[in-house]
Amino acid sequence: MEEKLKLVQNNIIAACKRCNRDPKEVTLIAVSKTKPIEALLEAYTYGMRDFGENKVQEIVQKYPQIPSDAKLHMIGHLQRNKVKQVLPYVTMIHSVDSMRLAKEIQQEAQRNNQIVEVLLEVNVAKEESKHGIYAEEVMDLLLELKDYTNIKVCGLMTIAPYVENAENNRLVFRKLYELAVDIREKNIDNVTMDVLSMGMSGDYEVAIEEGATMIRVGTSIFGTR
Numbered sequence: 040m041e042e043k044l045k046l047v048q049n050n051i052i053a054a055c056k057r058c059n060r061d062p063k064e065v066t067l068i069a070v071s072k073t074k075p076i077e078a079l080l081e082a083y084t085y086g087m088r089d090f091g092e093n094k095v096q097e098i099v100q101k102y103p104q105i106p107s108d109a110k111l112h113m114i115g116h117l118q119r120n121k122v123k124q125v126l127p128y129v130t131m132i133h134s135v136d137s138m139r140l141a142k143e144i145q146q147e148a149q150r151n152n153q154i155v156e157v158l159l160e161v162n163v164a165k166e167e168s169k170h171g172i173y174a175e176e177v178m179d180l181l182l183e184l185k186d187y188t189n190i191k192v193c194g195l196m197t198i199a200p201y202v203e204n205a206e207n208n209r210l211v212f213r214k215l216y217e218l219a220v221d222i223r224e225k226n227i228d229n230v231t232m233d234v235l236s237m238g239m240s241g242d243y244e245v246a247i248e249e250g251a252t253m254i255r256v257g258t259s260i261f262g263t264r
């Protein structure tokens with residue numbers, strides 16, 4: 040794993056160099072879903088602190104076993120009836136894709152007296168098989184969310200299509216970036232657009248070139264699932 044992780048980290052640095060970005064702007068989230076806790080702890084010893092999980096049950100099980108400065112990111116589809124369960128354990132929810140889910144998060148966060156950092160998941164390529172709202176729906180959702188004071192919208196997330204050639208996703212990433220720029224100009228309450236969560240094992244370098252601030256990499260660190 041150490042070699043694999045080093046390769047990813049070097050690729051991040053190289054991608055940042057190509058577009059004059061500071062590698063510190065890019066957070067590598069090690070997607071540890073389906074992997075045993077030992078794998079996560081090994082990555083921790085190599086300096087990883089941010090981990091991506093997509094199942095509530097797995098988050099609940101892993102959380103007590105990770106060091107206190109390790110963070111779990113919810114990157115998978117979240118059902119409303121699981122919000123209560125997962126909220127205490129996650130540092131950020133990347134997958135808010137409906138007003139109904141946002142409302143549930145708001146209510147639960149208010150009850151806990153907590154502010155929850157979230158990203159809106161955008162289905163940029165309008166794939167039938169994917170969750171996420173369409174780009175043209177994002178602004179309306181954000182305007183509705185501005186009174187939800189226990190939710191802080193930190194940015195946007197997308198899962199790009201599966202492609203053989205990462206270049207084919209460049210315009211998907213660029214579109215998410217441009218959407219974030221448009222939103223930022225509107226200065227909406229409780230909304231910042233500092234985070235762009237985009238890019239996975241197959242295409243994170245292109246995503247960085249297009250402005251990703253969080254990349255979610257599983258296979259290239261932990262091997263195939």
Ligand SMILES: *Cc1c(COP(=O)(O)O)cnc(C)c1O
Pocket residue numbers: 070072093114115198239240241255256257258259
């Ligand atoms: C599994 C997953 C990833 C990581 O995918 P890899 O191709 O293994 O890097 C990233 N984002 C989401 C939302 C995922 O579910």
